[in-house]
Amino acid sequence: MTQANQTEQHTLVALVEDKPGVLTKVASMFRRRGFNIASLAVGNSEQPGLSRMTFVVNGDEYTVGQVVKQMDKLIDVIEVADITSERIVTRELALVKVNTNQMTRGEIIQIVNLFRANIIDVSSDSMVIEITGESDKINALQNLLTPFGILEMLRTGLVAMVRGQASGTANGKGDHSGQANGVSHS
Numbered sequence: 001m002t003q004a005n006q007t008e009q010h011t012l013v014a015l016v017e018d019k020p021g022v023l024t025k026v027a028s029m030f031r032r033r034g035f036n037i038a039s040l041a042v043g044n045s046e047q048p049g050l051s052r053m054t055f056v057v058n059g060d061e062y063t064v065g066q067v068v069k070q071m072d073k074l075i076d077v078i079e080v081a082d083i084t085s086e087r088i089v090t091r092e093l094a095l096v097k098v099n100t101n102q103m104t105r106g107e108i109i110q111i112v113n114l115f116r117a118n119i120i121d122v123s124s125d126s127m128v129i130e131i132t133g134e135s136d137k138i139n140a141l142q143n144l145l146t147p148f149g150i151l152e153m154l155r156t157g158l159v160a161m162v163r164g165q166a167s168g169t170a171n172g173k174g175d176h177s178g179q180a181n182g183v184s185h186s
Helices: 020-030 061-075 103-112 135-148
Strands: 008-019 038-043 050-059 077-082 089-100 117-124 126-133 149-156 157-164
Touching: 008 020, 008 061, 008 157, 020 050, 020 157, 050 061, 061 077, 089 135, 103 117, 103 126, 103 135, 103 149, 103 157, 126 135
Parallel strands: none
Antiparallel strands: 008 050, 008 077, 038 050, 089 126, 089 149, 089 157, 117 126
């Protein structure tokens, strides 16, 4: 028997005003609803004065849908959508500092080359590796480098975009009406 409220990973994207305090308001709304943000990436969008946020959260469809509706009510949120079921392109960036020595350096370089990653810093006892790709690719590299000793690791968080659309945050038909807070943003 299948559970009705199955928890799964959801990817949400939002177009928001690029001004101080917006991230805090959005994060507080997630906190009030008891959501842990698994991944968050924020950056400038193609539209001046607006930023694009990508969230990865775990929850059932109904609850995540309620969070999307609550986010859409925030004054600084222009548009928000759950793009989980859409055809999307996702990427993440990671920097990995790994322990090295003369004996292990060559093997680590071979692993890095297999993943089409880049070595961006080398010292006598460590190497910093840059990798970009889907989360599974980064996880696989991390697993192979772990036996050498990962000294430090930083991941940016997932960024995602719906495939095949010229512009827009959502899928063009999502849970929003093209208006936020009574103001058209066409």
